[in-house]
Amino acid sequence: MAVEASRRPIGQIATVSLWSRFYGFGSVYAKTIRDSRLAFIIVAGLLGGIMLAGCMAFGTAYSTPASRLDLQNVIDNIPPVLKGLYNNPVHVETLGGSLSWKYGPFFGLIAGLWSITALSGTLASEARRGSLDMVAAAPFGKRRIAVEKLAAHLTGMIGAMAFLAILTWAGSAAFGTLPGDAVPIQGAVGFAVWVGLIGLVSGSVAWALAPFVGRASAAGVAGAVMFGGYVVSGYQESIPALRLPADLTWFHWTAGDLPLAGQYDWLSLVPVALIAAALFAVGVVAFDRRDLGSSSAIPVPAMPGALLGVRGPTGRSFGERLPMALAWGIGLALYAALIGASSRSFADELAKSPDTARLFASLFKGYDITTGGGFLQLLFAYMGYLIAGLAAATLVSGWASDENGRRLELLLASPLGRARWAISGGIGVFGAIAVMTVVAMLGVAIGVASAGSDVATPVAGTLILGLYAAAAAGVGFAVGGLFRNTVAGEVTAVLVIATFLVDFLAPALNLPDWVHQLALSSHLGQTMVGNWDPAGIAACAVLAVGGLLLGAWGMTRRDVD
Amino acid sequence: MTAVIRTDKLTKFYGSHRGIVEVDVDVQKGEVFGFLGPNGAGKTTTIRLLLDLIRPTSGKAFVFDIESSADPAAIHRRLGYLPGEFALYDRLTGGQTLEYFGNLRGGVDRAYQARLIERFDLDPSRRFREYSKGNKQKVGLVAALQHKPELLLLDEPTAGLDPLVQQTFFSLLREAVADGGTVFLSSHILSEVERSCDRVAIIREGRLVRVDRVDALRDLAHHQVELRFSGEPPADEFKKLAGVSDIEVEDHLLRLRVFGPITPVVQAAARLGVTDFLSREPSLEETFLAQYGREAAEVK
Numbered sequence: 001m002a003v004e005a006s007r008r009p010i011g012q013i014a015t016v017s018l019w020s021r022f023y024g025f026g027s028v029y030a031k032t033i034r035d036s037r038l039a040f041i042i043v044a045g046l047l048g049g050i051m052l053a054g055c056m057a058f059g060t061a062y063s064t065p066a067s068r069l070d071l072q073n074v075i076d077n078i079p080p081v082l083k084g085l086y087n088n089p090v091h092v093e094t095l096g097g098s099l100s101w102k103y104g105p106f107f108g109l110i111a112g113l114w115s116i117t118a119l120s121g122t123l124a125s126e127a128r129r130g131s132l133d134m135v136a137a138a139p140f141g142k143r144r145i146a147v148e149k150l151a152a153h154l155t156g157m158i159g160a161m162a163f164l165a166i167l168t169w170a171g172s173a174a175f176g177t178l179p180g181d182a183v184p185i186q187g188a189v190g191f192a193v194w195v196g197l198i199g200l201v202s203g204s205v206a207w208a209l210a211p212f213v214g215r216a217s218a219a220g221v222a223g224a225v226m227f228g229g230y231v232v233s234g235y236q237e238s239i240p241a242l243r244l245p246a247d248l249t250w251f252h253w254t255a256g257d258l259p260l261a262g263q264y265d266w267l268s269l270v271p272v273a274l275i276a277a278a279l280f281a282v283g284v285v286a287f288d289r290r291d292l293g294s295s296s297a298i299p300v301p302a303m304p305g306a307l308l309g310v311r312g313p314t315g316r317s318f319g320e321r322l323p324m325a326l327a328w329g330i331g332l333a334l335y336a337a338l339i340g341a342s343s344r345s346f347a348d349e350l351a352k353s354p355d356t357a358r359l360f361a362s363l364f365k366g367y368d369i370t371t372g373g374g375f376l377q378l379l380f381a382y383m384g385y386l387i388a389g390l391a392a393a394t395l396v397s398g399w400a401s402d403e404n405g406r407r408l409e410l411l412l413a414s415p416l417g418r419a420r421w422a423i424s425g426g427i428g429v430f431g432a433i434a435v436m437t438v439v440a441m442l443g444v445a446i447g448v449a450s451a452g453s454d455v456a457t458p459v460a461g462t463l464i465l466g467l468y469a470a471a472a473a474g475v476g477f478a479v480g481g482l483f484r485n486t487v488a489g490e491v492t493a494v495l496v497i498a499t500f501l502v503d504f505l506a507p508a509l510n511l512p513d514w515v516h517q518l519a520l521s522s523h524l525g526q527t528m529v530g531n532w533d534p535a536g537i538a539a540c541a542v543l544a545v546g547g548l549l550l551g552a553w554g555m556t557r558r559d560v561d
Numbered sequence: 562m563t564a565v566i567r568t569d570k571l572t573k574f575y576g577s578h579r580g581i582v583e584v585d586v587d588v589q590k591g592e593v594f595g596f597l598g599p600n601g602a603g604k605t606t607t608i609r610l611l612l613d614l615i616r617p618t619s620g621k622a623f624v625f626d627i628e629s630s631a632d633p634a635a636i637h638r639r640l641g642y643l644p645g646e647f648a649l650y651d652r653l654t655g656g657q658t659l660e661y662f663g664n665l666r667g668g669v670d671r672a673y674q675a676r677l678i679e680r681f682d683l684d685p686s687r688r689f690r691e692y693s694k695g696n697k698q699k700v701g702l703v704a705a706l707q708h709k710p711e712l713l714l715l716d717e718p719t720a721g722l723d724p725l726v727q728q729t730f731f732s733l734l735r736e737a738v739a740d741g742g743t744v745f746l747s748s749h750i751l752s753e754v755e756r757s758c759d760r761v762a763i764i765r766e767g768r769l770v771r772v773d774r775v776d777a778l779r780d781l782a783h784h785q786v787e788l789r790f791s792g793e794p795p796a797d798e799f800k801k802l803a804g805v806s807d808i809e810v811e812d813h814l815l816r817l818r819v820f821g822p823i824t825p826v827v828q829a830a831a832r833l834g835v836t837d838f839l840s841r842e843p844s845l846e847e848t849f850l851a852q853y854g855r856e857a858a859e860v861k
Binding site: 303305308310311312313316320405406407408409410411412413414415416417559560 | 609612613614615616633634635637638640641642644646647648649650652653657660661662664665666667701704714
């Protein structure tokens with residue numbers, strides 16, 4: 001029997017407005033733009049803010065030709081080992097040249113972090129969650145979904161870089177105090193193009209890998225490629241063994257492109273752009289051809305069963321956080337080992353130049369930077385606070401994921417009370433922080449021991465990183481318990497970044513001392529050289545323990561999400 | 562009988578959004594109590610209030626005669642719970658997950674746990690993230706059942722289970738009740754409630770609209786009747802009868818709905834020379850739809 005399809009009368013079909021095809025819910029592209037607006041605002045604001053603050057700080061601190069000459073002398077005398085984390089010093093007597101030297105790479109790293117986070121997750125995590133299935137069921141191919149997602153990120157990056165270029169140009173014109181300080185439009189745009197390309201090529205690694213290995217592994221590999229390339233390229237001059245791998249990094253290829261300093265190497269950007277384009281294409285094709293949501297995670301050794309912690313909530317929290325804590329600890333340890341091991345080389349270089357040695361002695365009063373501990377205090381401690389604090393934020397996020405991931409209902413349906421859950425989980429997090437700290441201490445020990453310096457003092461001083469991380473975690477526990485666990489990790493991260501920026505920028509911007517005092521890290525002494533500040537240590541302990549108790553109390557009073 | 566669950570004008574608002582409003586239910590020991598309603602009606606809110614996961618805006622809930630927020634741990638010690646949506650630990654295997662939840666209760670009977678795993682045909686050696694939705698649900702069910710709780714609070718428990726596993730699940734429910742247990746089962750699948758429950762409460766837009774025995778609901782239900790006549794159906798004769806509604810005529814066929822006793826319709830049909838008579842006993846689902854409107858029931 002033939003079946004005749006009947007046509008149902010239908011109402012008027014609403015058309016998709018042009019605007020909503022670009023922003024909103026009119027297309028995959030528009031939805032992705034909408035979803036990433038907060039990240040865009042944060043990244044553009046951060047990059048623009050750092051640039052403006054840098055312009056302001058430089059203009060204020062170096063307002064006379066004599067001060068610029070001093071600065072140039074200082075930078076010229078810095079040995080290669082200390083220059084590793086900075087750009088090539090070109091025209092450092094100008095505002096643009098100085099900013100390019102000191103902060104240039106950090107702009108690229110921030111843009112890269114954004115790209116890696118966004119491009120590793122935009123498809124892979126959504127596919128894993130299952131929401132992409134519904135999008136893919138729409139009447140267009142997977143390839144178009146991938147292209148639209150990618151285009152949305154490119155749009156965001158272009159927007160952020162345009163904002164950066166404008167602020168670079170305007171900031172240098174507004175705060176420059178001597179002729180040559182104003183960065184021309186071409187320089188501002190050139191710098192933004194470099195930052196954007198470094199960001200995109202880093203993200204393209206994650207984009208290409210994500211369909212194969214999943215979000216976490218792709219982001220991890222891309223992050224390692226980016227940070228590894230940055231370190232290898234920076235230190236290849238002082239460590240000959242790094243010269244060959246440095247040739248493979250885009251940081252090294254573009255080392256001569258310093259638009260803020262008036263030095264252009266446009267051609268060096270071409271291979272970077274080509275690699276990014278090729279990896280973007282790989283990612284699109286891979287997403288199109290592979291099964292939706294299927295990925296093969298990079299195999300990592302499984303945790304021993306005894307460490308999984310199935311005996312109780314404290315052990316479970318510790319076991320769940322342990323891999324993350326080990327990862328952060330290993331990162332800190334590698335960083336500390338590199339800096340610690342370089343201290344001997346730095347001391348040798350400094351010994352050749354008594355004038356520079358005297359200059360450093362006057363700049364860094366209170367400790368000897370030629371010792372392993374002193375060198376770590378100079379180059380590791382402050383960045384260490386930031387890294388340890390961010391580690392705490394991720395561990396707090398893990399603690400909060402019991403509620404955010406809807407496990408808490410099942411847990412609390414057992415005789416486990418809310419306060420006990422919060423405190424047990426918090427103790428697990430503190431245990432993970434302790435593991436991270438011990439691993440970092442190992443790195444410190446290996447680094448300074450290889451340089452022949454005193455090991456005990458900096459190793460003991462590394463404890464402060466753990467204490468600071470515990471304090472940051474305490475704030476996260478309090479926020480999660482009292483208010484919402486969905487924001488506990490984020491608030492912790494924002495607090496840590498704000499603390500870092502205040503500690504870093506307040507002296508540079510000559511802000512009132514009370515502003516600088518707001519940063520907890522400014523109260524922790526110089527523990528790598530044995531100078532401990534009891535007030536800061538007490539504050540950390542109070543924040544850690546008090547925050548956890550406050551969070552536990554808050555959990556007993558509010559609804560579980 | 563003893564009330565295992567009792568609520569007194571239990572009300573929950575999320576800010577200005579309605580959760581549930583003045584819900585009064587009592588669940589007796591040894592019964593399977595169905596909590597039925599469309600999505601968003603307030604079923605999960607009610608369960609979470611019973612567990613003290615959220616706190617009432619007003620009213621009270623008692624479980625085992627203990628006020629839910631007074632000593633939740635004492636209540637939790639005696640119940641098993643399966644949430645409607647849950648995620649567990651991706652890195653743990655199913656077996657490790659069950660071990661953990663057993664440990665949180667001070668340990669469970671390993672032999673019974675193993676029997677449950679076997680009956681659900683669950684592979685406990687796989688990591689949780691590798692499980693299908695149905696297998697994740699099985700892990701949740703075993704976690705809820707493995708300590709032989711006195712009360713089972715199950716929020717849409719059959720979601721993702723295939724029919725065979727559903728059979729296993731329902732037979733386990735019957736065994737739990739036979740052992741003196743009590744079950745509070747929320748669902749929006751009427752056939753599931755019809756099949757397994759002694760009593761049912763229907764909740765809609767946060768308010769209880771009916772609590773009754775499943776049988777009683779069915780008795781009150783309508784009958785869908787089709788009458789065939791040799792000539793034009795005498796529709797007007799049936800319109801006069803009490804409880805008759807929704808009369809439709811199609812050629813020689815008369816369709817109508819009868820609420821209450823069907824005898825007057827049978828007698829009238831015989832008197833008016835009916836040639837064929839078809840009466841269908843309605844399912845609970847159809848009862849629910851007829852009573853509370855199709856828009857209120859998003860049934861599978």
